[in-house]
Every structure is written in structure tokens, then in C-alpha cells.
Amino acid sequence: MPMLPRIALTVGDPAGIGPELVEKAIRDPKVLAACEPAVYGPPSSARFVPGVLSRDAGLAAYEALVRAVDDARGGRVDAIATAPVNKEAWAMAGLPWRGHTDLLAHLTGASRVAMMFYSRPLRVVLATVHVALADVPGLLTREHLVELIRLAAHELPRFGFAKPRLALAGLNPHAGEHGVIGTEDDAVLRPAVDTCRAEGILVGGPFPADTLFVRAMRGEFDAVIACYHDQGLVPVKMAAFGRAVNVTLGLPIIRTSVDHGTAFDIAGQGVADPGSLIEAVLLAARLAASPGV
Numbered sequence: 001m002p003m004l005p006r007i008a009l010t011v012g013d014p015a016g017i018g019p020e021l022v023e024k025a026i027r028d029p030k031v032l033a034a035c036e037p038a039v040y041g042p043p044s045s046a047r048f049v050p051g052v053l054s055r056d057a058g059l060a061a062y063e064a065l066v067r068a069v070d071d072a073r074g075g076r077v078d079a080i081a082t083a084p085v086n087k088e089a090w091a092m093a094g095l096p097w098r099g100h101t102d103l104l105a106h107l108t109g110a111s112r113v114a115m116m117f118y119s120r121p122l123r124v125v126l127a128t129v130h131v132a133l134a135d136v137p138g139l140l141t142r143e144h145l146v147e148l149i150r151l152a153a154h155e156l157p158r159f160g161f162a163k164p165r166l167a168l169a170g171l172n173p174h175a176g177e178h179g180v181i182g183t184e185d186d187a188v189l190r191p192a193v194d195t196c197r198a199e200g201i202l203v204g205g206p207f208p209a210d211t212l213f214v215r216a217m218r219g220e221f222d223a224v225i226a227c228y229h230d231q232g233l234v235p236v237k238m239a240a241f242g243r244a245v246n247v248t249l250g251l252p253i254i255r256t257s258v259d260h261g262t263a264f265d266i267a268g269q270g271v272a273d274p275g276s277l278i279e280a281v282l283l284a285a286r287l288a289a290s291p292g293v
Helices: 018-025 029-034 055-073 087-092 100-108 133-139 142-159 173-177 184-198 209-217 229-240 275-289
Strands: 006-010 036-040 079-082 114-118 123-126 166-169 203-207 223-226 245-249 255-257
Touching: 006 018, 006 055, 006 275, 018 275, 029 275, 036 055, 055 079, 055 087, 055 100, 079 275, 100 245, 100 255, 114 142, 114 229, 123 142, 123 229, 142 166, 142 184, 142 223, 142 245, 166 184, 166 209, 173 184, 173 203, 184 203, 203 209, 209 223, 209 229, 223 229, 245 275, 255 275
Parallel strands: 006 036, 006 079, 079 255, 123 223, 166 203, 166 223
Antiparallel strands: 114 123, 114 245, 245 255
16 A cells, blocks of 8 residues: 655644644544644643633744644655644744745745645635735736746646646726726736746736636636735635635645634634645645645
8 A cells, every 4th residue: 555645734823723623634534544644733732722812822833833844844744734823923922924925935945935725616826915905016016927927837737737727817996997997907917917928828817806706717717816815815715615725836845724714713612614624634635645636
């Protein structure tokens, strides 16, 4: 029998629902059939009060991830699936990173990373993530978008899309209506798409976002590149909340995660749904076991 991939499960913030999710996931028959799970977290969560922000909880989540990344880079685990961390707790601990993605790039030395939400009905790559909406237009430079489209085109074949069909969502309503509702779509987004198309990448847009995600779910595109956090995550969570998986593109290791936060409001109650973490572990195992999904 071939050896199952060894997947590290980090518990995330130990005051959130992460420890409960991990405990449920490692007992799931589908998980046990797909991989050998290894838990990374503090020796005990007893000292952390469920639902209460703390510096110690933020630091514990950070230390667990550092250990998991070190083992992934050293070949002691084949992939990492992470339970959610709390950004406020990280700030309380004095950590400069806003979340998993920034820290993972730092720990692995990756020069270009991106957050993709993967589900069967819809895949979404985010051009910007945890930034104020007012800052988004300034961050959407032609150079940034070109590099992001290239990264998505390079990474999507691992997920079973040999020649991925990509679509860029417009920033403004109606993708700017040819400059009537904002100039960014014509001045920045469209030239980025044209550059990538000239390189042979199958990408179109910018398309009006209010219909683009429906088109993608109907099979016209393999992935959508969204300009900002909520533009991309509202549709993917409507389509597959609890089943979508957050994947970090561009890393030298495999990392998947849940599609939700620490849920402090239900921490410690035993009611948290492990579905997204289970999907994250299964996807990590498939990526580790074969070049495609």
C-alpha cells in the first residue's frame, strides 16, 4: 500500500474554534482515508479562555505555524492545513503580519503569493486582501495585475485546469462603462489583460462583476480574479460556504485553510462545523499526492 501524505493541521487561535475543528477533522473517516494528520498547537488549550482575545493566544497560533512551516520545508510533513487565526490577537502579540498569507510568504521567502478560494462551483483569486476599500484603486497597478494573472495561470494546472481560462472582474460598476463610471478599468485593468493575452494566457476582462461570477459558475471560466476582498468572497461564500478552501498560491510548500474566521461567539460550545477544514485537509492531501486534482 502506498504511504499516505502527512498533513500538518495547525489549531490557529486556541481561544477560537480552531482546536475544536482540528479535533473533529482528525477523527473524520474521509480525512483518515486520505492522509496521516499531525496536529500543531500548544500542548493544552486549557489556559486560553474561549472567545477571549489575548496576546498569548496570538503568539501560540504564530508559534504553531512556524513549526509547521519548518517541518514542511524540511520534508517532515507534505502539506499544511490551517485553522483560523485572529488578526487582533496577532497585533496584541506585536506580530507585524496581518494574517497567514503574509507570514507564510515571509517564512518561505516567496516573492509573489496570492489568496485563492477553491470550491467545485467557483474559484476566486484576490488581487487585494485585507486593505481598506479606499486603498484598493491605488494598489491595482498594471504591474501587480500582470504578475497576479501570470501566477494564477501558472498555478491553476495543479488543480486540474491544464490551460486555465481566467477572467478579471472590473473594479467599478459595469467595469467603468468606458470611463463614465471611473477610469481605472480602461486605464489599468484592460492593459494588464492585454499584456497577458499577448503572452498566450487565456484571460479576459475586465468584466462587470455583477454578472461575471454567474458566468464562471456556469463553466465559462475556470477562475475569476477579483479586485478586492468582498468582491470575491461574497460570491464564493454564497456558492460554497463551509466547503470552500483558502489556498495560498506561489508558495514552495502546500498550504490550505478554512473559508471562515475564529468565530469567538461560538468558541468552546462544541457546535462548530468542521466542514471547511475537512475540505482543506482533503485538498492538501490531493495536492501532495499528485500534480493535479
